Amino acid sequence: GENVEQHPSTLSVQEGDSAVIKCTYSDSASNYFPWYKQELGKRPQLIIDIRSNVGEKKDQRIAVTLNKTAKHFSLHITETQPEDSAVYFCAVSLSGNTGKLIFGQGTTLQVKP
Amino acid sequence: DVKVTQSSRYLVKRTGEKVFLECVQDMDHENMFWYRQDPGLGLRLIYFSYDVKMKEKGDIPEGYSVSREKKERFSLILESASTNQTSMYLCASSLISLVTGNTIYFGEGSWLTVV
Numbered sequence: 001g002e003n004v005e006q007h008p009s010t011l012s013v014q015e016g017d018s019a020v021i022k023c024t025y026s027d028s029a030s031n032y033f034p035w036y037k038q039e040l041g042k043r044p045q046l047i048i049d050i051r052s053n054v055g056e057k058k059d060q061r062i063a064v065t066l067n068k069t070a071k072h073f074s075l076h077i078t079e080t081q082p083e084d085s086a087v088y089f090c091a092v093s094l095s096g097n098t099g100k101l102i103f104g105q106g107t108t109l110q111v112k113p
Numbered sequence: 114d115v116k117v118t119q120s121s122r123y124l125v126k127r128t129g130e131k132v133f134l135e136c137v138q139d140m141d142h143e144n145m146f147w148y149r150q151d152p153g154l155g156l157r158l159i160y161f162s163y164d165v166k167m168k169e170k171g172d173i174p175e176g177y178s179v180s181r182e183k184k185e186r187f188s189l190i191l192e193s194a195s196t197n198q199t200s201m202y203l204c205a206s207s208l209i210s211l212v213t214g215n216t217i218y219f220g221e222g223s224w225l226t227v228v
Contacts, residue, residue, distance in 0.1 A: 001172075006155070034216065034217075036219075043117075043203070043220060044156070044203070044219050045219070046216055046217075046218075049216070091217075100146075102158070102172075103148075103155045103156040103157075104155055106153075106156075
């Protein structure tokens with residue numbers, strides 16, 4: 001089945017620096033790649049997503065890049081702020097449009113003021 | 114706004130007890146999911162339902178069962194709770210759409226402690 005690996009497991013940056021989180025996947029037929037943010041004690045919420053026919057997508061300070069050939073995609077956060085501190089999960093949809101997502105292991109991002 | 118509601122936020126149960134975790138969504142979504150969240154392991158899929166009375170095993174179904182008698186409600190059942198089932202359980206729902214993709218909406222989570 002699909003395997004999703006997420007790195008790093010923890011990331012600490014200074015406020016204003018950039019943060020990058022990377023995920024790799026195994027099923028070349030996967031076509032939808034969302035990123036979720038989970039603040040402490042709260043539910044995971046979608047922050048950005050990308051489809052397989054697009055290489056990059058931006059939304060203000062966050063961006064996602066996708067390399068289908070290498071089967072990896074990354075989340076980029078620029079000008080980090082303390083409120084960016086959270087756990088971030090990547091996910092990959094299984095081929096066949098079943099609606100199922102397989103999640104990575106999560107990255108705990110700490111932004112130091 | 115999509116609303117996924119989990120009836121219990123915090124539960125403490127004894128080993129061997131039967132445990133029901135209830136989840137309701139109000140967006141007429143076909144798909145509903147139960148995930149388990151543990152530190153360092155991410156979100157692991159326990160069971161998935163794509164229609165009423167339909168279910169499919171996820172990656173870690175052992176020790177769990179599910180029930181979906183109505184479209185809006187998806188229940189997770191621990192037939193005989195064990196201490197290794199102490200965890201955070203997240204319910205989710207989604208609408209399969211070629212336009213919006215497979216966006217999953219999560220509930221607030223249920224923290225289960227088995228003693």
